[in-house]
Amino acid sequence: MKRAIFRNQLLPWLLLAPQLVVTFIFFLWPAAQAGWQSFLREDAFGLKTTFVGFQNYTALLDDSQYVDSIGVTLVFSISVAVLALSISLLLALAVDRMLTSARTYTTLLVWPYAVAPAIAGLLWWFIFNPTIGLAPYALEVLGIDWDHSLDGTQSMILVIIAATWKQISYNFLFFVAGLQAIPASLREAAAIDGAGPVRRFWTLTLPLLAPTTFFLLVVNTVYALFDTFPVIDATTEGGPAQATNILVYKVYVDGFLGLNLGSSAAQSVILMGVVIVLTVIQFRYIERRVEY
Amino acid sequence: MTRTDTFLARVAGWMLALLWVLPLLYAIWAAFHAPEFEAKFDLTAPLTLHNFSRAWEQAPFARYFLNTILLVTMILSVQLVLCTLAAFAFARLEFPGKNAAFALVLVQLMVTPDILLVENYKTIRALGLVDTIVAIGLPYFASGFAIFLLRQTFMTIPRELDEAARVEGCTLLGLLWRVYVPLGKPAMLAFGLVSVSHHWNNFLWPLIITNSVETRPLTVGLSLFSTTDSGTDWALIMAATLMTSAPLLLGFLLFQRQFVQSFMRAGIK
Amino acid sequence: MIRTLSLSVLALSTSMTAAVAQTEIQWWHAMGGELGQKLEAVAAAYNASQTEYKVTPSFKGTYAETMTAAIAAFRAKEQPAIVQVFEVGTGTMMAAKGAIYPVHQLMKDAGEPFDPKGFLPAVVGYYTDPEGNMLSMPFNSSTPIMYYNKNVFEKAGLDRNTPPKTWEEVEAFSKKIMESGAAKCGFTTGWISWAQLENFSAWHNQPIGTLENGFGGLATELNVNGPVQARHWENLARWQKEGIFQYGGPGGGSDAPPKFYTQECAIYMNSSASRAGVVANAKEFEVGYGMLPHYADIAPQNSIIGGATLWVMTGRPEAEYKAAANFFTFLSSPEVQAKWHQDTGYLPITQAAWDLSKSQGYYEKNPGADVSIKQMTLNAPTENSKGLRFGSYVQIRGIIDEEFQALLAGTKTAQVALDDLVKRGNVLIREFETANK
Structure with a gap:
């Protein structure tokens, strides 16, 4: 008996060890380094280093561009997460009810995920290109003058469409997988009880x-905040006049293009802080309501 | 719903579907026509395979395909094994420090990608792995994302199944293999798809950490065609894009057969 | 010729005496597609020309990606011997004193024959320190020029062989073109920052920054908000409203080429290196070439270059530097340079390569191919027109685009937009100064 308990205490860590080692070396260590870097001022090659305390952080908060970028990020991320989740849930439910054409739809819905994010951005850039794109042509018929290189709102719409488009496939997959896991007997029981499709959704399917859904909420938040930068890069480059300059794109521009390592590290730390806080909130307040 | 309503709903549905596939249609159009038609939608424009042969000649794509397939297979198999074990521990075992360990794994998802480049380059160099396929995959062997997904899935599996298997004298691995893996299969399939496409399309890290044709994946080959000083050749980019994502699209088709089939079975049961 | 001959004799003799062990050096570059193939051909030709050294080119993505890769590698002590860096990265590379091996020093240490005077001043001036020493090896340089649609000109009743010379003519021609219905818009341009601000300033002999546009030291400040630039930007905004000018987007302006290719705009300004691309896309009309326009009351000076140079990085074994120096000698030889120039459309970097191309009849066969060289060498460069050197310049280019967009959107006047970009740019320049002091 004693031996079994001993084994059980060690077992979880054995199972986790490879994960934790890789995570530590390739994610946590660089993150810690970035934390340290955010207190330094350094040239690109790391030849001259000065400790500057919180100067990189205070400089950011004094920068009106950075504050604007926070607002832009909020609009963009919330729109992408909400749209991508709700549309894909609707689509998954629709496919779930189909018998004959489910396969065609699944294929149709999933293919954007096979396209590299940068290419997806390029394709949307092309479709909305004011000179040669199809969309501005169609919009002109409706009396809308489309030029996202000058109009900030249109530019935002464009990046939201492109980023959402890419993520819908992904959410759709996991929703379909989730729906599959619902035992047919439960659905039949509910149907026999005479519950309509809408009621069945709220009382049975959604719970x-x-x-x-919770998993996707967390992942979509992270996606909208972190993984959308190739799309922005390929479509608007953060413009016009920073209308689509979300935080992660600013990190890229300042760190990768501008080689301003201290500031970009400080921005990364703030961004990671925000995502961690969001995730903690999601786990604290939302996961509690999730019944497994 | 009246007849006109259904009709209108259908039309709207088709319009949305059209918008959905428009990017793909455009890519196909540009890839199969001469460059001068990339912005001119003339239905009588002659079709050509010339863009594909031009793209094929400009980079050793055959080798890149091989490298990419090796890469994604390696990553996915390691991820599935390691993450299943870890997810099981998080979903079903009780141990001190569990929440902290899970939080650490999740933090992985929240690290800004830009800060990884320089430090991971140093680590890979210390391991003597610069310019190898393993170096591209190694940092991704642990997937916080897969662990989270599988944990969510495993938590929905009724504990009675667990106990029944244990009563029958199953070892831990047996239990995993007989109960958790089969029931987690849809989630694993979905994850497999996501992981494969992600690493198939991953660009920056492979570009930075490799130098030679023998180790580089397709995306690096694809990036050869991006904008240069002499202007962007859309037809060429689209041909190369279709070429490099074709195997992935085919894989998707095969995959969704599996996916929808298991789903139908679940429905019939 | 004698030099190449003696060189090959030298190479032959050393290859006979020295051990067979070949020194291999890495050359990281950002040339994709056909340009990449031509670059590889240069390396292959070098490798075939001798047996002692081997240059291995490796494509590292865009210019920005290549630079980041080199920096990451340098910090991990795995850097290549040679890396290609774009012109706006020059400030960063120059400031990294311990990371770069200046080319003039390299050539001297390796005992390679090297004559800085043989290079075109307008090209190497950009990459020379205040004492006149060459820091990096020019490789692919270009300058913005004007392209125009000859057929549209003719349709509008203009002379198909006379491009507009001044901005006043650009406006007048554009109006005529639009009124006649020959095209919807007068002109468009790639690279607002590079073509319509930096080159515009140099071409009109106006300063971009203090201390000789930054050549004089890190304490430089932008002052590109002068009256001449403000007048031009004000005009661009007005022309955009009147439809004469169509904006091509930020950065390189990827919306601009389609406007010219689809004959929507009659005139187009962009890099001389896009010439091959323009010709390939202009299937249904004939392309004419001209120098950049200037305002009638200001005589044109000379334009400045863009493109990239090859930097040598420190921390490699000694033998690799001998290889790099030897390769640079090969690279700047007239034959190799003339071939590279003719194959790619980039500028020749030496007088000898230009002369060789002339004697080969290249410019007669390819009208327009020498507009860029003539424009760049029109006058001896002044301190306003030899180039620019600021830290964090990639980001400053971004700021230029943003302020220009604010101008076009009507939220700022030209003067305010320029003042704001100077203010914001100077903040970055000061940060760079403190980080690199």
Whole structure:
């Protein structure tokens, strides 16, 4: 008996060890280094280093561009996460009810995920190109003058469409996988009880989908905040006049293009802080309601 | 719903579907026509395969395909094994420090990608792995994302199944193999798809950490065609894009057969 | 010729005496597609020309990606011997004293024959320190020029062989073109920052920054908000409203080429290196070439270059530097340079290569190919027109685009937009100064 308990205490760590080692070396260590870097002023090659305390942070908060970028990020991330989640849930439910054409739809819906994010951005850039794109042509018929290189709102719409488009496929997949996991017997029982499709969704499907939905909520938040930069880069480059300059793109511009390592590290730290806080909130307040 | 309503809903549905596939249609159009038609939608424009042969000649794509397939297979298999083990521990075992460990794994998702480049380059160099396929994959062997997903899935599996298997004298691995893996299969399939496409399309890290044709994946080959001082050749980019994502699209087709089939079975049961 | 001959004799003799062990050096570059193939051909030709050294080119993405890769590698002590860096990275590279091996020093240490006077001043001036020493090896340089649609000109009743010379003519021609219905818009341009501000300033002999546009030291400040630039930007905004000018987007302006290719705009300004691309895309009309326009009351000076140079990085074994120096000698030889120039459309970097191309009849066969060289060498460069050297310049280019967009959107006047860009740019320049002091 004693031996079994000993084994059980060691077992979880054995199972986790490879994960934790890789995570530590390739993620946590660089993150810690970035934390340290955010207190330094350094040239690109690391030849001259000065400790500057919180100067990189205070400089950011004094920068009106940075503050604007926070607002832009909020609009962009919330729109992308909400749109991508709700549209894909609707689509997954629709496919779930189909018998004959489910396969065609799945293929149709999933393919954008096979396209590299930068290419997806390029394709949307092309479709909305004011000179040669199809969309501005169609919009002109409706009396809308489209030029996202000058109009900040249109530019934002463009990046939201492109980023959402890419993420819908992904959410759709996991929603379909989640729906599959719902036992048919439960659905039949509900149907026999005479519950209509809308009621069945709220009382049965949605609660049972909650673990998937929660997972996707966290992942979509991270996606909208972190992984959308190739799309921005290929479509608007943060413009016009910073209308689509989300925080992660600013990190890229300042760190990768501008080689201003201290400031970009400080921005990364702030961004990671925000995402961690968001995730903690999601786990604290939302996961509690999820029944597994 | 009246007939006109259904009709209108259908039309709207088709319009949306059209918008959905428009980028793909455009890519196909540009890839199969001469460059001068990339902005001119003339239905009588002659079709050509010339863009594909031009793209194929400009980079050793055959080798890049091989490298990419090796890369994604390696990453996915390691991820599936390691993450299943870890997700099981998080979903079903009780141990001190569990929440902290899970938080650490999740933090992985929240690290800004830009800060990884320089430090990971140093680490890979210390391991003597610069310019190898393993170096491209190694940092991704742990996937916080897969662990989170599988944990969510495993938590929905009824504990009775667990206990039944244990009563029958299953070892831990047996339990995983007989209960958790089969029931987690849809999630694993979905994850597999996501992981494969992500690493198939991953660009910056492979570009930085490799130098030679023998180790580089397709995306690096694709980036050869991006904008240069002499202007962007859309037809060429689109041909190269289709070429490099074609195997992935085919894989998707095969995959969704599997995916939808298991789903249908679940429905019939 | 004698030099090449003696060189090959030298190479032959050393290859006979020295051990067979070949020194291999890495050359990281940012040339994709056909340009990349031509670059590889240069390396292959060098490798075939001798047996002692081997240059291995490796494509590292865009210019920015290549630079970041080199920096990451340098910090991990895995850097290549040679890396290609774009012109706006010059300030960063020059400031990194311990990371770079200046080319003039390299050539001297390796005992390679090297004559800085043989290079075109307008090209190497950009990469020379205040004492006149060459820091990096020019490789692919270009300058913005004007392209125009001859067929549209003719349709509008203009002379198909006379491009507009002044901005006043650009406006008048554009109006005529639009009124006649020959095209919807007068002109468009790539690179607002590079073509319509930096080169515009140099071409009109106006300063971009203090201390000789930054050549004089890190304490430089932008002062590109002078009346001449303000007048030009004000005009661009007005022309955009009147439809004479169509904006091509930030950065390189990827919306601009389609406007010219689809004959929507009659005139187009962009890099001389896009010439091959323009000709390939202009299937249904004939392309004419001209120098950049200037305002009638200001005589044109000379334009400045863009493109990239090859930097040598420190921290490699000694033998690799001998290889790099030897390769640079090969690279700047007239034959190799003339071939590279003719194959790619980039500027020749030496007088000898230009002369060789002339004697080969290249410019007669390719009208327009020498507009760029003539424009760049029109006058001896002044301190306003030899180039620019500021830290964090990639980001400053971004700021230029943003302020220009604010101008076009009507939220700022030209003077305010320029003042703001100077103010914001100077903040970055000061940061760079403190980080690199």
